[in-house]
Amino acid sequence: MTTLPLAIRPALLLGVPNRITLVRTVIAMAVATYAFRTGELTWLVIGYFSYWFGDSLDGWVARRRNEESLSGAVFDIVCDRACSFLLAAAFMATYSATIGPLAIYLIQFGVLDTMLTFSFLLWPWMLSPNYFYKVDRPIYLWNWSKPAKAMNTAAVVISLVVAGQTGAQWLPYTIAVAALVVKVVSSYRLITIICGRRAAVPEEGH
Known part of the structure; x- marks a missing residue:
């Protein structure tokens, strides 16, 4: 029987830390999208807060639950860029x-x-x-x-x-x-x- 590498085992791919990463990314990007529409600084602040808080939380949970993995790290890095780019774009569109x-x-x-x-x-x-x-x-x-x-x-x-x-x-x-x-x-x-x-x-x- 073939054993999957630790980094790609389903239990880690679908674990709590990665779920947190997914949720915080969806929330931050949804808020950033809304900030594009409203042009209000408040929504940009909320977007950045949800991004930063979620980014800290998923890492903390991964360490506490001993669920750190290569796939989780890569997923987190990619999501960080997605959040940062969309929030920055909303900032630039709102304030020249x-x-x-x-x-x-x-x-x-x-x-x-x-x-x-x-x-x-x-x-x-x-x-x-x-x-x-x-x-x-x-x-x-x-x-x-x-x-x-x-x-x-x-x-x-x-x-x-x-x-x-x-x-x-x-x-x-x-x-x-x-x-x-x-x-x-x-x-x-x-x-x-x-x-x-x-x-x-x-x-x-x-």
């Missing part, structure tokens, strides 16, 4: 001043961050980017530690809201460019590690 910063954000998150995040697949034993510290601690700290995750998504959006209230349009540009620089530096470091030109620095004890 956000187009510049969000264009920079979409380049770094949609291209560079996506490639960085999927790089965990190069190490077959790794279930998600959350364990990248076992490969290289600097790249992990810059991209998947809690402060880095906040910088990568929430900081840009919050700065846009602040700029809209205060007129400080330089703020979201500064944060978006800073995040882009982090992704460029991280990508370069990852490439040099993969090519053997630099030694990785795993967290001590791993």
Whole structure:
């Protein structure tokens, strides 16, 4: 009898964490779609909150239930991009001043961050980017530690809201460019590690 790999067993594919990911994605994208129609900031805030809260919840549940899986990680990454892109598009359609910063954000998150995040697949034993510290601690700290995750998504959006209230349009540009620089530096470091030109620095004890 053939045994399915852990990453694709139905019990994990249809498990609670993946159900949460699916539900939070549907909710966030539905709210984003409605925000397109109404043009109200309130709905954008609700959309981002449902996306961020659900994204934290599915990971927490997966760890608590010991249901982390490769398929779940990939599903989560794809859903993150779907939510982020539609919410950003609704933001840009509603507030033209956000187009510049969000264009920079979409380049770094949609291209560079996506490639960085999927790089965990190069190490077959790794279930998600959350364990990248076992490969290289600097790249992990810059991209998947809690402060880095906040910088990568929430900081840009919050700065846009602040700029809209205060007129400080330089703020979201500064944060978006800073995040882009982090992704460029991280990508370069990852490439040099993969090519053997630099030694990785795993967290001590791993």
